[in-house]
Amino acid sequence: MKPSLRFFLAGFLLWILQTGLCYGIKWIALSKTPLVLALNQTQHCKQLEGLVVSQVQLCRSNLELMQTIIQAAREVIKTCRKTFSDMRWNCSSIELAPNYLLDLERGTRESAFVYALSAAAISHTIARACTTGDLPGCSCGPIPDAPMKMKKSGSQANKLMHLHNSEVGRQVLKASLEMKCKCHGVSGSCSIKTCWKGLQELQDIALDLKTKYLSATKVVHRPMGTRKYLVPKDIDIRPVKETELIYLQSSPDFCMKNEKVGSHGTQDRQCNKTSNGSDSCDLMCCGRGYNPYMDKVVERCHCKYHWCCYVTCKKCERTVERYVCK
Numbered sequence: 001m002k003p004s005l006r007f008f009l010a011g012f013l014l015w016i017l018q019t020g021l022c023y024g025i026k027w028i029a030l031s032k033t034p035l036v037l038a039l040n041q042t043q044h045c046k047q048l049e050g051l052v053v054s055q056v057q058l059c060r061s062n063l064e065l066m067q068t069i070i071q072a073a074r075e076v077i078k079t080c081r082k083t084f085s086d087m088r089w090n091c092s093s094i095e096l097a098p099n100y101l102l103d104l105e106r107g108t109r110e111s112a113f114v115y116a117l118s119a120a121a122i123s124h125t126i127a128r129a130c131t132t133g134d135l136p137g138c139s140c141g142p143i144p145d146a147p148m149k150m151k152k153s154g155s156q157a158n159k160l161m162h163l164h165n166s167e168v169g170r171q172v173l174k175a176s177l178e179m180k181c182k183c184h185g186v187s188g189s190c191s192i193k194t195c196w197k198g199l200q201e202l203q204d205i206a207l208d209l210k211t212k213y214l215s216a217t218k219v220v221h222r223p224m225g226t227r228k229y230l231v232p233k234d235i236d237i238r239p240v241k242e243t244e245l246i247y248l249q250s251s252p253d254f255c256m257k258n259e260k261v262g263s264h265g266t267q268d269r270q271c272n273k274t275s276n277g278s279d280s281c282d283l284m285c286c287g288r289g290y291n292p293y294m295d296k297v298v299e300r301c302h303c304k305y306h307w308c309c310y311v312t313c314k315k316c317e318r319t320v321e322r323y324v325c326k
């Protein structure tokens, strides 16, 4: 049995959530912090974008944690863009943090995904920093279900939606931390069992969330008794499931450029002529057609093995045909 990973941090995460430091998705603006920022309290915290005055104070007294949060912000952007690189909406607008366009400002499916991913990423990055010892003072324990401090802005329905989706993100991360076991032995007799507890890559968690994004449920804010709840819009009355992403507003198809709704359009996006998925030229270009162009790729080739023990290769250039949407 592997030594169980030293994971986690109840205190830190609770603190982050309760101070509102990483509530929502504005904190992703921290990704713009220059990589090499000397740990000079006054300078460092002033240069961070997207912090309000009280948060700058928190920053000053928790510099090590801030470095980890900045790291998490970078991870969210990288992971979101990679996960959606084959989609019409490709998460490029996340770079505008903290001044998002309507694709992420309204209660859309896309914002549902980004809220869930950023909630998962902050926990993930801190957990990783704790296990590698980069963050001193981590305590071991389960991920807490913290009550989140809510900002005053935004409609009640939007707040409920974001709260729900952030929780879905944390649940997916939590599920990925669960004990995994594998049986060995003669024909699966399980005479030897190996169990481990570990962190999945954030990319895997993002892929899980993308599946949930694709099957997200549209909800409405409806009074039930004395309070209003988010309930699925379709007629069959059932409560929202804890595991599903929810959204309030339908998104445009993202085919054409329309700043007003936060759509960049897909003109000049690369498409894949042989795929029949979302990156196929047909779907990506919304039926407008595509233009081919020649691209050069450099590859390692004519590799030779030398005894003992190294390999030498040559560089070969090859032209490939690629396609961009009209």
Ligand SMILES: *[C@@H]1O[C@H](CO)[C@@H](O)[C@H](O)[C@H]1NC(C)=O
Pocket (backbone or CB within 6 Å): 040, 041, 042, 043
């Ligand atoms: C932090 O940086 C500022 C501006 O560069 C400088 O004036 C100040 O002395 C520095 N503080 C420390 C403790 O190094």
Ligand SMILES: *[C@@H]1O[C@H](CO)[C@@H](O)[C@H](O)[C@H]1NC(C)=O
Pocket (backbone or CB within 6 Å): 085, 090, 092, 264, 265, 266, 267, 269, 270
């Ligand atoms: C993502 O979409 C935007 C807008 O269509 C485009 O400018 C950008 O090049 C795309 N990024 C990638 C990696 O395809």
Ligand SMILES: *[C@@H]1O[C@H](CO)[C@@H](O)[C@H](O)[C@H]1NC(C)=O
Pocket (backbone or CB within 6 Å): 272, 273, 274, 275, 276
């Ligand atoms: C295009 O899609 C096919 C089928 O999914 C895949 O095998 C191929 O690697 C893709 N090509 C590029 C350039 O992504």
Ligand SMILES: *[C@@H]1O[C@H](CO)[C@@H](O)[C@H](O)[C@H]1NC(C)=O
Pocket (backbone or CB within 6 Å): 276, 277
């Ligand atoms: C693409 O479509 C073809 C024909 O409809 C089908 O046989 C094939 O399995 C599909 N490939 C993928 C990756 O969905």
